[in-house]
Every structure is written in C-alpha cells, then in structure tokens.
Amino acid sequence: MALPEGLRDTLFVGTILTMDEARPRAEALLVRGGRIAAVGALAAVAPLAAPGAERVELSGRALLPGFHDAHVHLTQHGLNLDRLDLIATQSLEEALQAVAARAQVTEPGAWIEGSGLSMSRWGVSRLDKRDLDRVSPHHPVVLRSQDGHSVWANSLALARAGVHAQTPDPEHGIIERDEAGEPTGRLLEQASALVMRALPAPTEAALRRALARAGAHLASLGITTVHHMAYEPPSYFRQLALAASDEAFSLRVWACVPHEDLEHAAALGLATGQGGGRFAVGGAKFFADGAIGSLTAWMLEPYAGTRTCGVAVHGPEVLRERLPLAISQGLTPVVHAIGDAANRAVVSAFEATRPLWEGAGLRPRLEHAQHLHPDDLARLAALRIPVSMQPVHLVFDAKRVAELLPDRIAGYCATRSLLAAGAPLAFGSDTPVADPDVRLGLRAATTRVAATGEALNPAETVPVEAALAAYTRGAAYAIGREGRSGRLAPGFDADLVVLSHDPTATLDGLEVAGTMLAGRWTYRPGDPAGDARYTHA
Template sequence: MQKAELVVINADIRSMDPLVPRATALAVAGGRVLALGSDAEMRALAGQGAEVLDARGRLLLPGFHDTHIHLQDGGHHYVESADLTTATTPDEAVALLQAFAAETNRDWIYGGFYSASALNATNLDRHVLDRAVPDRPCFITASDAHNACLNSKAIEMLGIADDTPDPPEGTFVRDAEGQATGMLYERAVSWCNQRRPQPDEEEYVEGVRLAQALANRHGITGVLDALVQDRHVRIYNRMAESGDLTVRVIATALVSPGEPPQQAVARVSALRAAAQHPMFHVHSAKFFFDGVVENRTAAMIDPYSDAIGGNAPLMFAPGDIAQLFPAFDAARFQIHVHAIGDMAVRAALDGMEQARAQNGPWPSRHHIAHIQFIDPADIPRFAELGVVANVQPLWARAEKPVTEDSVPVVGPERAQYIYAFKSLRDARAEMVLSSDWTVSTLNPFAIIETAVTRRPPRREANVESFLPEQCLDVADCVAGYTIRAAQAGWRDHETGSLTPGKWADFIVLDRDIFTCPARDIGETEVIGTWLAGEAVHGGI
C-alpha cells in the first residue's frame, strides 16, 4: 500500500463520509486522503520521514466551502477602500473617510461596506461625502453592493447630469429639483464602476491574496465566486497557473438583462472554456432577478404592505427567462439566481422547471440564492426540481434589517416565511450555507451560530430568536458547508468529505461545535487549515 507523507493522530474526526463517519487518525499521500482509522493503523502507514501531527483530541472536519462569496471583488475593495463597516451615522462615515484620505495620495477615494440600514437616502448624499473629501472624487459602496453614494466631484467626473437617464434596472437618486443626490441604486452602481478609473490588475491579485488568507483563517478551502466577468477570469487563471491560490475556486458568470440567449450562452461558454484549471473553473451562469428590500427593489407576488405600498418588477422578463434558462441548461451550465422577493424565487423556480421540461432532468443542482421571502406553495418545489437553496443564515436574526426594514413592508402573514430555512429542509430541499461576503462576515462559525439560534451574538444583544421554528441543527449546518456544498458545486468527487482518494482539505478547531453551547459556536477558532495536505493557515 502507498505510504503516507502526513499522518494526523489523536483527533476527533468527523469525515462527512457515511462509510467511515468517525475516526481518530488520518493519513495523507500525494495531497489526497490515503486512509482513515485508528492512531495505530495510520501510524503503520507512515512512510520514512513522514510528518506526524498530534491533534490533541480536537475536532477535525473537512475544509469548508463558501458557495456564495465575492472573493476577488471583496478582497480588492479592502485593498483600495476605507473600511466603513463600523459606521452607524453619517458623522462616523465622514471621520473614517477623512482619516483614510489623509493617508493616501490616490486620485479617487473609495469606501466600502457601510450598512444600508444605517446609511441610506434618508441621511446620506453628496453633501455628506463632500464634508469628508472636498477635493477629490469619492465613491462609497454599501455592504450589499445594491447601494452606493458619490460626492459632488465624483458626480462631475462620471458625467452624471440632470438629463442623464437612469441605466436599465438602476437609479440615480434625485432631489425635488431633479439634481443627483449622489445615491445610487442597483445597476447604477455598476454603471459608475464601469466608468471610474480602472485599477491595475496587481491590485486585484493583492485583493485575492488578502481574501483567501482571511478565508483560510476561518477554515474555508473552497469558494464559489458569485459574480465573475472577463477580468475575474484573467486574475484567477493567472493565480491558479502560478500556484498562488490557497482556496479552490469555482465561479458563476454574470448574464445581463436584454442579452440574447444565443449570444449569452456563447459568451459564458467562452469564459468556461478559458477557465478549466484544477484550482479554478467557471461552471455556472448568474442572474439577478431583483434587488433588495431596503431599496424596495425586491420583487414580491403581492404589493408591499406598508403605507408606501408599491412593488418592484423582475429584472428579467418572464419571456426572456423562458428562453435563457433552457438555453443555459441545455449547454450544461448550472444556473445561479439572486432572488430576495417571493416573486423572484417563484420566477426562478418556474424557469428551472421550464428548462427541466424542455431538456430533461440531469444533476444540474441549479441554485437560488438568498430566499429572504418565499410563498409557502413554492417550498416543496425545491426538492421536486432538485434546486439547491443557497442561504446566508447570518441575516436571519432580530436586527434592524429584518425587524424594521423587512417585516413592516411584507406584513405579519408573509413575515412568517422570512428566511424559512427549516421549512425548506423539512420539505427535503438541498441546502448550502454561505456568506455573500463582503455583505457580511465570511466566518462560517458565526453563521452557523445564527442558523442554530436565530439570534445575534451574546456580546451584541440579548434578544429573542427570530422565528425560532426556523432554526437549523449543527450537523445540518456542517453538511451545508462540506459535503452538500461540494455536491452543489459539482466537486464532491474531489472534496467535501474526508474520503480516501479525495483531496486532503481539512481543518482543526479549538472546540467541539457539536457539543458546545450554541451561543459559543461563533467564537470558534480554527487552529489550522490544510489544503491538499499542506498547511495554509496555522498548524498543530
């Protein structure tokens, strides 16, 4: 039998492989799992000079997969931008931007990841940013990337005049006189990003290095980058070929409204053909069906229930969906849909059902991401159609974005199905957990804690669970980050469980998250992270 180059002993291994679910030792050869068993059995497999690591009884799991994350763009934002995540008022944002601007000679000042619940059209505009940066263009983006704001200089530099039309599916917010306030909604954000000075590609490489190090520190060895275009593919290919990636990257390529189906499939197929490295490949097509409830751009079956009322249209017309989804499904792409409102969720399911009827069933594992609102009639359709529910549990707790921004606009009846994770699982939906970083933390243990408790961390607030009947259990969450995540990304033949022959991607934790108090899970530290048997964070 092949000899091991690495043996880990004295571990509490949960392999996520039902054939050998538990073990105390692991042997690795050629970067892959050689065997699982007892300490004595695995020691016997050690080759001459093999490294033997003592886990000291700690929990060892397969490496986690974040199946909806913006790794490259998020990392780059942190390289070039002021960090506004702690800003809860305009004055706090101004202070952070002033401090950042004083330390850089960049021509443009960027800021990232402010909360759209704290800073929005009611208290944020170009005049606020002019206070922070009066002499250079300033462009800040909310954590959800559906909102942004410009100062007066940036409005001028980007050529946004009183008569500049809104881009399709986007809005330049204007005051009563018709002048741009600086606030941007939806596709207006990307319109401005396309026209701003484009960074050097080295900055994007630096951003990926920063982001993957953060991911490794939190036990993540695989990601699905939830929106890529040509530049993303170039950067990932470059890093994969040079051996610089420390996470396995799969990706979903953006499809825009109005793009003819044949043209869209050809374009995304070219990206797929250009991205076939073992550490990086494009396998999926990404569609935004709506926006976010904070902007009143979430598409609902029935109008909003508050005093303002109204609704938001789907970003893709039903007739276009009926052509695009079967075309991408026939070309054997996975389909990945951003859907916040219950109408967006239904439209995605309808499109996937049409594709299945036209092309026949196959293990596509199409994704619907977010699912903030869902009509109960659509819950069983996930299992019926083999659609993956890709959810971000950190958002499902009693905080302002839910209690003040979401519940009032849908009313008490529809509010019972906000982030209805347990209802989906009870209906046998395949579910994966993810972060949507940089919208929120990528720390999977903070996310698992919220999935299990539906409460903020103890240190932040001692409030009741939000819809406690929708809580998940720890084992289900871990599966949603490991084997089910790998299955959902079409890579369970290579990773997702510690099965002999698969890559030796694993993590060692400082506590047993299956037995510790639920409200301590978020404090979990990753002692070490290994990719193909090589430590990429920490060690034991």
C-alpha cells in the same frame, strides 16, 4: 532527509468529524499525496503511514473537511480589504467622520472608495450628496451599500461619471432624485454602474495582490473552496483564473460567468466544470432582483409603508429566453433571488426547464432564497436543486425585515423548513456583503440571533450538524464535487480544517487552528495546527 511538505504522509489522531453519514466519526486519518489515503480506527490507519510521516495529535481539537463558502465575490473581497470599511459605523455622522479621516490622508483628486453603507443601521431614510461634499470636497467619493445593490456618491464623483439631472434612468436601475429632479447621489441596481465605470481600473498587479490577500484571509477562516459569483469586469476574471490555477493559491475556485456573456462563452466553448482541480468554470449567473436593504428585492406585495414591490432585474422574460440558452451551452444556471416574487419566478423557470437541465446533467442553483412564499417552498424542494443561502445575512437584515416585511417574517431564510422538505442546502457569506467567518454563519444558522440581540423567527434554526453539513458536503454537492470534497473519505481531496474543539459540543470559543489544502498547510498560526502537538509516526 525529510520529504517536502505535501509529499510526506500526515497522520491525524484524535477527534475527527468526517461529515460522512455512513461513518460520522473516526479516530485517525491519513493524508498522502494531497488526498485522503485512509480514515477510521487508529489501529487500522496508523500502520498504513509511511516511515517519517508527520503525526498530528489533535489533543482535544477536531478535524473536519475544509469549509466551502458557497457564495463569494472573491476579487472584491480582496480589494475591499484596502478600502474604507463602514461596516462598524452606527450612524451617518460616524460614517461621514470616517470619510473625512480618509480624505485627510488621500491625495486631492484621488477617488475614495468605501463599502458597508447601511441606511437601516444608520437610522436614515434618505442620503444627500451634499453631506459627502461637506466632508470631502476635493475627492470623488463612492460608497457601496452593504448589500452591494446601491451606491452613494458625492457631487465630484457624479460629475466625473457624467451623471446629472438630465441623465435618464438605465434599464433595471434608478437614479434617486430630489424634489427639483437633481440626483441625490444615491444610485440603485444597474444605475450604480454609471458611477462605477468612472473609477480607475485596478492594475493587474493590484488585482493579484488583492486575490492573494483574499485567499490568505479565507484560509485563516478554515475555508478551502469558494463558489465565486460573477459581477465583475473580464480583467478581474482573468486574474482570478490565473491566480487560482496556481498550486500555491490558498483556495479552490468554482467561478461563474455573467449571463450577459453567454454568447461569448459559447464562442469559446466554455462550459461548467471545465478547468482543473484548483480552478473550474462555474455556472451562468443571473439576477432576478435586488436586495432588501435597497428596497430592490422583488416582492409579491409592497413593502410596509410604501407602494413599491422592488425591482425585477432579470425577470420572467429574461429567464424564459436565457436559461435554455445557458443550459444548451453546458452552463449551470445560477440565479440570485431575494424577494418572494423573484423566488417564485425562478422556481417557475426551473420547473419549466427541468427536462433540459436534467437531460444535460446540470444542477441549477438558487442563490439566497431569502424570502419564500409558503406555496413556493415545497415546489423548490421538489426540484432537489441546491439552495445556496447565507444565514449570516440575518444578523444585519433582521431590523430591516421587521420594518419592511413584518407580516412575512416567517418566510425569511427558511432553512429548517427547506431542510425538512429535503432541499440540499449550501451555506456561504456573500462576502464582501457579509463577514465570511464561518463561525458567525454557524451561530446565525443555529440561533437566528440578530445584531439587536433578538432571535428572528427562531423556528427556522437548524442543528449545528446540519449547518456544518451545508458548509461541507452540501456545498460540495452544489458544484458537483460530492465525490471528492465535503467529506473525509478515502480518495477525497485532503482539504481539511483543524478547529480548537468539537463544534457539535459548543460553538462558544471556537477557533480555527489550521487549514490544509491538497495536503499542504495554507494556514497555521504558530505551528501547523495551532497548539496541536507534532511528532513522527
């Protein structure tokens, strides 16, 4: 009688990229009981397979460690799969047509939610709620920007949220207004919450369905572990923890908590690393600033053609007070920083608290590090802390960066410079801000070619081997799992991805042919590894 999947040995034979610098390639790998039992020469590994083991002849395909996505908003990714997606729209009118079409099939009075708004891509400098009113007069509409740092709402949505001319700007937020002082419908940073709070909350069942969809989708991209960034209600976190703790879930999850909840976390004794092999508590998430697309990334000098330097969200005072508190509670500081001023503030805060986090055995993380002043790059690298970056952002950021920061392009997404300086890199997508397809991230990191077809600062390209390392062993290091994930070595988790061919030869035509988590296939189109041949050892 055949053993159930996950209990029977699996022997892989063929091209194996271990991402282990001591042994970069191997001929065979044996999986047993959810872990890697052996890896090396076929003659040495094959005899170790138990009778009845499944043998996977890769036949030109390549086996690698399963990818990490080092920066996701997992629940939102799942929810967005059902929302209006404007990411492909190239003009304001095209986006409005999409809203109108959704309104035609939506019950009057029900909310229409969408994402992927991009003023840069649409070629507009202002947004007006009246345009949304025109195409959807009977539905409250709220559209999130692609960078996630602003929303655009129509009049009905603003009315339901109680936002009007007399509504004051919240701390760290801006209600954009016209010449008469009336809200235009565009709300930036913390002002977005004024409208988002008015949305009906998803039911527990809806959240569970969204998470299941998100897990299945990311598994189809070869992803086995995600680093979930806090920015959602507690009800979302609860369902995420329950879903990811189930062995049937398609991903391992390292989940951050908002720094605003530090006191609550302390009362419960929560700390980084608690949990199991499937779900673990991550760090405390801070936002030093906003994003380029919304002109809220905090810069040292004004954006070209403007007087604004962006927005400091959790600025130096907050970091000075709250980082030591997080560290004292055993929570890793995880800080979003886009602009060069924000990155400088975070690097300074990490330098000041270094004795604390080193003494506690914690590894602070800098998220994005999009714009670094040359003086701060070496300071950051010297800290030897994980730098979590999303090269795929440059595909859609390039046009905006060229317009707003033409004199500072050299500091944008300085992956090669950071790598050369010795900074540990972890790559991800920031989904649903960007497409989580790892192939897109690999291509962006190795070519720097934007949607316009032009390369943005090609001097910062990295070799494909370095990009793969940032999606595997570098990302595992960022969450303290370098001893069990990100490489193919005996005793490590059997979290694997089968690719259509060796990605170090070419990224052209690369496909995911199968994904395995803890020795169980989570994605297998057709049969478990695409066209790979399965026999018995």
